[in-house]
Amino acid sequence: xxxxxxxxxxxxxxxxxxxxxxxxxxxxxxxxxxxxxxxxxxxxxxxxxxxxxxxxxxxxxxxxxxxxxxxxxxxxxxxxxxxxxxxxxxxxxxxxxxxxxxxxxxxxxxxxxxxxxxxxxxxxxxxxxxxxxxxxxxxxxxxxxxxxxxxxxxx
Amino acid sequence: xxxxxxxxxxxxxxxxxxxxxxxxxxxxxxxxxxxxxxxxxxxxxxxxxxxxxxxxxxxxxxxxxxxxxxxxxxxxxxxxxxxxxxxxxxxxxxxxxxxxxxxxxxxxxxxxxxxxxxxxxxxxxxxxxxxxxxxxxxxxxxxxxxxxxxxxxxx
Numbered sequence: 001x002x003x004x005x006x007x008x009x010x011x012x013x014x015x016x017x018x019x020x021x022x023x024x025x026x027x028x029x030x031x032x033x034x035x036x037x038x039x040x041x042x043x044x045x046x047x048x049x050x051x052x053x054x055x056x057x058x059x060x061x062x063x064x065x066x067x068x069x070x071x072x073x074x075x076x077x078x079x080x081x082x083x084x085x086x087x088x089x090x091x092x093x094x095x096x097x098x099x100x101x102x103x104x105x106x107x108x109x110x111x112x113x114x115x116x117x118x119x120x121x122x123x124x125x126x127x128x129x130x131x132x133x134x135x136x137x138x139x140x141x142x143x144x145x146x147x148x149x150x151x152x153x154x155x
Numbered sequence: 156x157x158x159x160x161x162x163x164x165x166x167x168x169x170x171x172x173x174x175x176x177x178x179x180x181x182x183x184x185x186x187x188x189x190x191x192x193x194x195x196x197x198x199x200x201x202x203x204x205x206x207x208x209x210x211x212x213x214x215x216x217x218x219x220x221x222x223x224x225x226x227x228x229x230x231x232x233x234x235x236x237x238x239x240x241x242x243x244x245x246x247x248x249x250x251x252x253x254x255x256x257x258x259x260x261x262x263x264x265x266x267x268x269x270x271x272x273x274x275x276x277x278x279x280x281x282x283x284x285x286x287x288x289x290x291x292x293x294x295x296x297x298x299x300x301x302x303x304x305x306x307x308x309x310x
Contacts, residue, residue: 013203017201017202017203018201018202018203018208018210019198019199019200019201020175020178020179020199020200020208020210020211023175023178023179023199024175024178043174044174044175044178045174045175046172046173046174047172047173048168048172048173049236049238053173053175053214053217054214054217054221054238054239054242055173055175055210055213055214055215055217055218056175056210056214058210058213058214058217058242058244059208059209059210059211059213059214060210062208062209062210062213063210066209081204083204083209083246083249084209084246085245085246086243086244086245086246087209087213087243087244087246088241088242088243088244089213089241089242089243090240090241091238091239091240091241091242094238
């Protein structure tokens with residue numbers, strides 16, 4: 001299935017503004033406000049054990065979560081600067097090949113609270129989870145707290 | 156101060172076997188079994204806010220801790236495969252330029268227990284902490300649990 005224009009547009013944005021994503025060979029497989037799926041090949045992300053380097057795994061998960069939150073803020077017409085405040089990774093299995101990061105977010109109540117806080121205090125925090133998969137199997141878990149700083153009021 | 160041969164040797168190892176470290180421009184500033192200091196420039200690690208991408212920050216801290224444990228195992232004559240099991244990062248301040256990761260480990264009692272377990276059970280876990288610094292100021296903290304799998308008995 002050919003990727004849609006939005007996926008290529010986000011991919012170009014990531015490669016341009018976060019050059020490590022280009023060095024990692026990150027591709028945007030799908031991107032909606034409810035689910036972002038990124039992929040990366042083994043070769044540029046390999047380690048001395050011929051599996052994925054932990055730093056690459058953490059970076060791909062971070063990018064997936066960041067992309068989802070970025071898309072949500074954009075859809076809400078909110079110009080905010082996003083930063084990561086805290087993150088954790090559980091490396092459940094070695095990853096001996098190409099891998100994916102999937103971030104899902106469907107908690108509209110939490111999103112509503114986040115948006116309301118961002119409007120009221122000009123900053124708000126949201127926790128996102130993501131996981132890494134290899135050939136359909138979960139291989140690592142990510143949790144990250146992101147903080148958005150509102151630059152302008154919502155449209 | 157010109158870096159010693161050991162530092163360049165480790166740097167070549169990292170760049171060759173963990174190619175993302177070369178893409179990140181990682182340099183080994185100093186490396187002993189008690190303290191490893193790595194550095195990386197902003198440019199290849201930048202994000203959309205013109206500060207260091209969280210994934211790069213996590214990767215440099217992971218590399219510093221991994222390098223220290225690798226050196227300790229090598230010094231102990233222990234041929235072991237090292238993997239990261241869990242990690243966490245606290246991003247305390249944005250990093251607007253070149254940055255460093257420092258991993259210190261001086262807990263010889265913990266090291267003794269780790270070595271004894273590795274000999275007895277052929278696998279053992281050790282927790283290491285590291286921090287990131289920018290111009291001498293701490294900007295992020297890392298904690299990682301590494302597991303070593305012994306391949307051969309100690310010399």
